[in-house]
Amino acid sequence: MEIHYKNKIKLQSYWKNFFWKEISSSNFIKEEKILKKNSDFNFYQNNGGTVLGISTKNFSLIASDTRFSFGMALPTRTTTRIIKISSNIILASAGMYSDIFFLQNLIQIGIKKFKTENLEKCLISSCAFYLSYILYSKRFFPYYSFNLLAGLEKNREGSIFCFDAIGSFEKTSISCVGNGQSQIQPILDGIFQKKSLLVKKDFQTLLSVKNCIKGIFLKVAQRNISIGDGLQMFIVTKKGIFIENHFLKLD
Structure with a gap:
């Protein structure tokens, strides 16, 4: 034992x-x-992009740079972040490009389906709620994208809806999302939201708004390396959607 x-x-x-x-x-x-x-592995990456939107009684305008950044690398300089959803609605997004691409295709398919089933165009307010529903349904693993939806209402007045990554949104007349938001938004607030009637009259014309946006992007591009290469403008008016392309810094 x-x-x-x-x-x-x-x-x-x-x-x-x-x-x-x-x-x-x-x-x-x-x-x-x-x-x-x-x-250290991260599911998300920021591919840059700065999107700016302005709406008035006669039109809605969205402008975006075309630089695609991946850290300090520039895989492409001709990225389009704005798409046409219908004849009176456009969508622009900044953030992770793969999420943006998937989200934009998803909402395009949904709006086309709405048109075929109801035989009428989708209103921009209805489209805003639909986009909010898509984003909120992915709130636990959200799309890394920040969106601006622009178009014309029933009375043909311009309107812009600004979204965050999980679907919260608000209707505004001036908004900016993306890498250059902290630099551009204060400039926009200072120029377009003054109480002076003279300032409001000066910026009612499309030409004056476009020139102002060009100047803002050119100045901010000199101070922000993620902004540059090209500037795209999509303009929604009563006559349709017009597209303009301009150059920014090419460094």
């Missing part, structure tokens, strides 16, 4: 030493390093 008891104690001490060697502090450190390496 004594021999059996001694053998049992020896076995217990052996297995204790064995497990202690296997699960040592060095192994824990290695595991921590592996976990840290794995935790």
Whole structure:
């Protein structure tokens, strides 16, 4: 009995030493390093883009730069972030390009289906709620995109809806999303939201608004490396949607 008891104690001490060697502090450190390496992986990436929108009684305008950035690399300089959803609605997005591409295709298909089933155009307010529903349905793993929806209402007045990544939105007359938001939004508020009637009259014409937007993008592009290459403008009027392309800095 004594021999059996001694053998049992020896076995217990052996297995204790064995497990202690296997699960040592060095192994824990290695595991921590592996976990840290794995935790550095991010599902999202920011591919740049700055989108600006302005609406008045006669038209809605959305402008965006065409630079596609990936860190300090520039895979392409001719990215289009604005799409035509219907004859009176356009959508522009900034953020992760793969999410933007999928989201824009998804809403285009939904609006086309609405038109074929109801035999009428979708109103911009209805389209805004539809886009909000799509974004909110993915709130636990959201699309990394920040959107501006622009178009004409029933009375042919311009309107713009600004969205965040999980579907919250508001109707505004002036808005900006993307990398250059912190630089451009204060300029827009200072120019277009003054109480002076003279200022409001000056910026009712399409030409004056376009010239102002060009000047803003040219100035901000000199201070922000994620903005540059080209400037696209989509203008929604009673006569249809017009597209203009301009150059920014080519560095």
